[in-house]
Amino acid sequence: MAPNERNKQSLLRPVWNLLGNINSQIKNGKFFQDVGMVKDLLKTAANGGAQNDREFLLERMVGMLSTIPSTPDNDKLTGKFIQMLWQDLPHPPLSYVGDQPFNGNEAVSGSLRVRHADGALNNPFMPSLGKANTPYARNVSLKHVYTQPLPSEEDVFDKLLRRRDGDFLEHPTGLSALFFNFATCVIHTIFRTDTQNSAINGTSSYIDLAIVYGNSLGEEHSVRSFDNGKLKPDTISESRLFMMPPAITTLLVLISRNHNFIVDNLFRENEKGWYKPWDQLDDEQKKKQDEDLFHTAKLVNCGFFANVVLHDYLRAILGLTRSKSTWVLDPRAEVHNMGQPPLETGTGGAVSVEFNVLYRWHSVLSKSDTEWTEGFFKKIFGDDVDFDKITPKDFHEKAYGLAKMAGNDASKRNIPGLERQENGEFKDADLVGVLKQAIDEPAASFRARGTPSCLRVVDIMGMKQARDVWGLCTMNEFRKAMSLTQFKSFEEWNSDKEVAQAARELYGHIDNLELYPGLLAEEQKPPIEGSGLCPGYTVSRAILSDAVSLVRGDRFLTNDCTPQALTTWGYKYIQPDNDNKAFGGMLVTLLANTLPNTLSPDSVYALFPFNTPETMKKNLSKLKIDDEYKFTTN
Numbered sequence: 311m312a313p314n315e316r317n318k319q320s321l322l323r324p325v326w327n328l329l330g331n332i333n334s335q336i337k338n339g340k341f342f343q344d345v346g347m348v349k350d351l352l353k354t355a356a357n358g359g360a361q362n363d364r365e366f367l368l369e370r371m372v373g374m375l376s377t378i379p380s381t382p383d384n385d386k387l388t389g390k391f392i393q394m395l396w397q398d399l400p401h402p403p404l405s406y407v408g409d410q411p412f413n414g415n416e417a418v419s420g421s422l423r424v425r426h427a428d429g430a431l432n433n434p435f436m437p438s439l440g441k442a443n444t445p446y447a448r449n450v451s452l453k454h455v456y457t458q459p460l461p462s463e464e465d466v467f468d469k470l471l472r473r474r475d476g477d478f479l480e481h482p483t484g485l486s487a488l489f490f491n492f493a494t495c496v497i498h499t500i501f502r503t504d505t506q507n508s509a510i511n512g513t514s515s516y517i518d519l520a521i522v523y524g525n526s527l528g529e530e531h532s533v534r535s536f537d538n539g540k541l542k543p544d545t546i547s548e549s550r551l552f553m554m555p556p557a558i559t560t561l562l563v564l565i566s567r568n569h570n571f572i573v574d575n576l577f578r579e580n581e582k583g584w585y586k587p588w589d590q591l592d593d594e595q596k597k598k599q600d601e602d603l604f605h606t607a608k609l610v611n612c613g614f615f616a617n618v619v620l621h622d623y624l625r626a627i628l629g630l631t632r633s634k635s636t637w638v639l640d641p642r643a644e645v646h647n648m649g650q651p652p653l654e655t656g657t658g659g660a661v662s663v664e665f666n667v668l669y670r671w672h673s674v675l676s677k678s679d680t681e682w683t684e685g686f687f688k689k690i691f692g693d694d695v696d697f698d699k700i701t702p703k704d705f706h707e708k709a710y711g712l713a714k715m716a717g718n719d720a721s722k723r724n725i726p727g728l729e730r731q732e733n734g735e736f737k738d739a740d741l742v743g744v745l746k747q748a749i750d751e752p753a754a755s756f757r758a759r760g761t762p763s764c765l766r767v768v769d770i771m772g773m774k775q776a777r778d779v780w781g782l783c784t785m786n787e788f789r790k791a792m793s794l795t796q797f798k799s800f801e802e803w804n805s806d807k808e809v810a811q812a813a814r815e816l817y818g819h820i821d822n823l824e825l826y827p828g829l830l831a832e833e834q835k836p837p838i839e840g841s842g843l844c845p846g847y848t849v850s851r852a853i854l855s856d857a858v859s860l861v862r863g864d865r866f867l868t869n870d871c872t873p874q875a876l877t878t879w880g881y882k883y884i885q886p887d888n889d890n891k892a893f894g895g896m897l898v899t900l901l902a903n904t905l906p907n908t909l910s911p912d913s914v915y916a917l918f919p920f921n922t923p924e925t926m927k928k929n930l931s932k933l934k935i936d937d938e939y940k941f942t943t944n
């Protein structure tokens with residue numbers, strides 16, 4: 311059955327049930343035949359469940375139900391009607407007015423109106439759901455009994471994951487290195503495995519920009535200036551990212567600047583009517599105003615970031631930068647089918663270990679990011695380091711030690727290779743230079759044998775964690791859970807004969823294939839319509855479920871994303887402009903507001919930075935609109 315047909319069928323199911331009941335009444339001659347009502351019920355179903363109340367369908371149903379005698383069959387009909395009305399609303403309610411949290415009948419401390427640093431209270435009924443420093447979730451159990459001992463993690467890396475020297479394969483749809491630098495920001499905002507206890511996620515499971523704002527009140531305080539709601543100049547919280555290529559921290563510095571841009575506007579608009587010039591306030595008033603501006607700006611900034619994820623990142627993932635379409639897969643859409651509960655929003659969530667592994671995209675590193683990482687490892691382990699000899703123990707002792715050396719004062723940490731000015735900010739020209747280099751640089755393709763050798767120890771640590779601490783399901787178990795067919799052979803998993811044979815030698819039977827190499831060395835999707843990311847087939851399917859779950863599950867991005875919470879200015883600021891030259895892309899706005907007058911508004915560097923300019927030249931030429939764009943920065 312075609313997917314559309316299937317969809318229609320499921321929409322119609324509750325109506326068929328109702329009609330089935332009515333039909334049996336008619337056959338039994340137990341009540342009159344309201345043909346008009348039946349027609350209207352069908353029309354309602356075809357409308358996706360939306361009733362035209364001017365046709366009095368509800369009143370006619372009440373009329374009909376009130377005239378039939380009470381029999382078991384007739385009572386079922388009344389039951390269906392009640393079920394439909396019950397399911398119209400979420401039970402229990404998902405959001406509350408005011409700022410006092412209420413957990414069933416137990417009061418919980420903290421306001422409901424703010425994003426807490428540790429992510430608590432996203433779901434008021436389960437205040438710790440998805441909070442920082444709580445265990446990872448597991449989505450799929452390991453039930454498979456391995457039929458032979460598992461190969462060493464070192465062997466798995468060498469035979470299935472390691473990029474051969476000089477074997478760089480450019481990304482098939484021209485994604486830029488910056489795309490994956492942004493991806494690194496996204497994954498680090500939801501994953502922060504505790505180095506002492508890998509069962510624990512040290513960050514919240516929400517897209518709450520914890521990498522900028524911190525995971526605890528202490529971290530949050532260290533990035534705040536406590537001056538009218540602002541963050542310290544060009545400051546971000548996450549110290550791990552200072553060990554990574556500079557475009558990653560540069561993107562986050564722009565997001566930190568966006569916070570201060572938002573604060574300026576909230577203060578200027580003064581929609582709440584009680585903000586006053588800073589120097590006219592006493593200490594208590596300053597505290598109140600600072601707190602209110604900070605938290606409102608944080609809500610707006612996170613909402614903005616989520617829309618960059620949907621309108622720039624997801625657009626590139628789905629290959630929509632090859633079209634003029636402004637369509638996005640918006641997980642927040644209201645889904646309301648008659649006779650079924652509305653699809654929930656804002657329920658909270660906790661990220662899982664399966665998805666942590668699914669996102670270890672180390673094979674896509676561009677040439678420059680690979681060189682940068684090699685240089686970084688040389689700084690830690692010496693110029694003559696042999697990447698194959700670094701052990702997890704060495705890495706823990708030396709690399710994490712170096713991260714600590716980055717210092718506790720977040721406002722003093724430098725983007726690798728850049729210096730701060732006297733006022734604490736980086737020079738705009740320096741930031742643009744870093745971004746330009748990452749936009750020009752093509753990323754590598756997802757594939758088996760694509761991970762640079764310097765990340766050998768990182769993948770080995772990941773595989774050990776996945777096996778020893780997380781006890782992850784197998785590749786086929788994961789596919790089954792995602793409603794995907796299970797592989798019957800290694801060749802079905804990856805048709806490259808050498809890769810399939812290497813996996814056979816390691817695992818013996820396809821059912822023994824572990825999730826980590828299974829996902830990361832699977833054959834990649836071709837660059838067809840609807841596919842821009844082109845990762846392994848299973849990754850490509852599963853990340854969409856993850857994106858929907860992350861965005862739809864977040865109360866602050868759904869039920870409580872309102873003009874009241876964000877202010878009218880803030881609410882408007884986070885909306886995409888579908889008439890802009892990026893077809894609704896949001897990054898162009900971020901760049902214009904945080905690096906003013908540096909990139910031309912017509913430049914593909916500002917409009918489509920997730921694809922290389924060379925690729926965008928081809929894409930826009932095919933659409934016959936290339937003459938409307940600039941392919942230089944200015």
Ligand code: HEM
Pocket residue numbers: 490491493494497501502503504553554555666667669670671672674675679683768771772
């Ligand atoms: C740019 C160069 C990159 C470097 C140098 C790098 C390095 C690392 C390191 C050192 C770890 C921590 C290993 C551990 O402590 O067990 C790690 C983990 C991870 N990496 Fe990468 N990585 C890079 C790019 C990426 C990219 C592009 C992605 C995907 C978008 C990614 C996804 C992950 C994930 C999901 C984890 C696990 C994080 C956690 O559990 O806390 N990495 N990476």
